[in-house]
Amino acid sequence: MKKNKPYILLADDDPDDCTFFMDALEDLSLDVNLTIVNDGIELMHYLSTRPEFLPDVVFLDLNMPRKSGFECLTDIRQIKEFELLPIVIFSTSQDTEVVNLLYSKGANFYVRKPGEFSNLKKVISKAITLIIRSPKAQATQDNFVLQP
Known part of the structure; x- marks a missing residue:
């Protein structure tokens, strides 16, 4: 894997959303390495077995089987090697309480x-x-939710 390209890890169980994400990257002509995992257990296994190849950013869906994105975020932030791993929550929900908790x-x-x-292309490019x-920076709470 080339490390001179941004390395993106997408954790999402919806095949259509994964396809749209890949199509958006291709349409944007972003030169990136993309890996996709389909649930939270797979995400945590992937990260823990490849600590020397951590992604530059994880796009994390909240509603996944076996282990939710929220559970993954909580676990990731408790593991010293992953605590600064950039995570962009990528979800259909916009419940204000959930967004504040994720922040x-x-x-x-x-x-x-x-x-x-x-x-979709605009917001992926912006993120x-x-x-x-x-x-390594977390957005301010005012800038936490990215809009296209």
Whole structure:
């Protein structure tokens, strides 16, 4: 795996959402390495067996089988080797209480999955750009939710 390209890990159980994400990256002509895992157990196994190849950013769906994105975020932030791993929550929900809790648990950004492909491209590009510029920084609460 080339480390000169941004390395993105997408954790999402919905095959259509994964395809749209891949299509958006391709349409944006972003030169990245992308790995996809389909649930929280797979995500945690992937991270723990490849600590030398941590991604530059994890896009994490909240509603996944076996282990939710929220559980993964909590676990990731408790593991010293992963505590600064940039995590963008990528979900269909926009419950304010949930968003605030995710912020307090250490997610870097929150993205509500947009319904339109053009907005999906914009928000993915924005998230990747912000993370690459400042990988260890968490957004302020006012800037936590990314809009297209």
